[in-house]
Amino acid sequence: MTNNQQTLTQINQLKQRLAANDQRYFDDLQLYLSTAGLFYNETQLNQQLLNMLLDLRDANADGQSAIDFFGNDPQTMSNEIIKQLPTPKLRDQLSFISIIIGITWLFQLLYSRNTAAGMHLNIIALVIVPIIEVLAIMLIFRVLHHSVYGAPNRKWLGYVQTALIFSVTVGLMLAFTNLIPLGWTLLIPSPWNNLLLTLIAIIATGTLVFVLSRYQHRKNH
Amino acid sequence: MKQSQLIKGVLEGCVLATISQGEVYGYQLIQALRQHGFDSLVGGTLYPLLAKLEKNGAVTSVIKPSPDGPNRKYYTLTSAGLTALHAFEQQWTQLKHHTDQILAEVQSND
Numbered sequence: 280m281t282n283n284q285q286t287l288t289q290i291n292q293l294k295q296r297l298a299a300n301d302q303r304y305f306d307d308l309q310l311y312l313s314t315a316g317l318f319y320n321e322t323q324l325n326q327q328l329l330n331m332l333l334d335l336r337d338a339n340a341d342g343q344s345a346i347d348f349f350g351n352d353p354q355t356m357s358n359e360i361i362k363q364l365p366t367p368k369l370r371d372q373l374s375f376i377s378i379i380i381g382i383t384w385l386f387q388l389l390y391s392r393n394t395a396a397g398m399h400l401n402i403i404a405l406v407i408v409p410i411i412e413v414l415a416i417m418l419i420f421r422v423l424h425h426s427v428y429g430a431p432n433r434k435w436l437g438y439v440q441t442a443l444i445f446s447v448t449v450g451l452m453l454a455f456t457n458l459i460p461l462g463w464t465l466l467i468p469s470p471w472n473n474l475l476l477t478l479i480a481i482i483a484t485g486t487l488v489f490v491l492s493r494y495q496h497r498k499n500h
Numbered sequence: 501m502k503q504s505q506l507i508k509g510v511l512e513g514c515v516l517a518t519i520s521q522g523e524v525y526g527y528q529l530i531q532a533l534r535q536h537g538f539d540s541l542v543g544g545t546l547y548p549l550l551a552k553l554e555k556n557g558a559v560t561s562v563i564k565p566s567p568d569g570p571n572r573k574y575y576t577l578t579s580a581g582l583t584a585l586h587a588f589e590q591q592w593t594q595l596k597h598h599t600d601q602i603l604a605e606v607q608s609n610d
Binding site for chain 1: 566570
């Protein structure tokens with residue numbers, strides 16, 4: 280288990296022991312901070328939340344609620360904390376973007392048009408779809424972030440915005456992958472296309488077995 | 501003038517002064533400041549300030565095992581923080597001197 284996973288587990292365990300109002304207060308705080316941006320260092324952010332939660336536990340023991348301890352303006356507190364977070368490192372940004380690109384390309388490879396000549400890869404889809412996905416995730420984060428401390432009677436707006444982003448994203452992805460006639464294509468000739476797909480299947484199966492065995496190992500210890 | 505506005509200006513110096521007495525974690529720091537008269541101080545003011553001081557290099561933190569649960573973050577003063585504390589002490593002494601003088605003049609005129 281990574282440090283960040285351990286911190287998250289501790290946060291979740293400690294939250295269970297809070298009173299209902301304090302749990303709601305802290306859940307909102309956690310969601311607001313976690314959705315402040317895609318690229319902030321998650322480990323650092325969760326460590327900050329864990330420290331605040333541990334302090335809240337002490338405050339609870341002294342008879343103070345979350346509002347007594349943190350104050351009644353959690354949004355301003357969070358905004359001030361976000362301002363002090365270190366600028367996301369290029370490495371962290373690239374690692375997230377590369378995961379999105381990797382997953383997209385994997386599905387593009389699996390769903391590409393195969394003929395006797397080989398596999399026809401849609402280059403426009405390979406380039407545009409990951410960009411659309413990153414933009415959609417950023418927009419959904421933004422909607423979630425603003426909905427946390429938004430007016431309670433306008434919560435529906437967040438759901439509508441999320442549904443809209445989701446629909447437009449799926450529509451654009453389908454358009455670029457299937458509907459727009461193939462412009463630039465890259466041909467992976469036979470039998471290399473079959474070898475590539477076999478390789479992907481082996482790596483995917485290996486990864487699945489590895490993840491499951493680690494999960495089983497963790498469960499047994 | 502609201503007391504909170506006055507406090508805002510000196511809180512940073514008082515946080516540095518409290519941390520200079522030994523490493524502390526967030527709740528200990530808030531309690532110490534409250535015991536010294538900052539009754540209305542809340543985490544909403546302190547956590548962003550601590551994050552700012554840490555980012556500026558005035559304080560540093562270390563995660564240490566805690567006897568009563570998960571590891572905690574303890575803050576200590578850095579040499580830059582000590583310099584900032586000395587600067588605050590000088591500024592405060594001067595400011596207090598000037599303020600006392602003005603108030604003394606007002607009182608003597610009454």
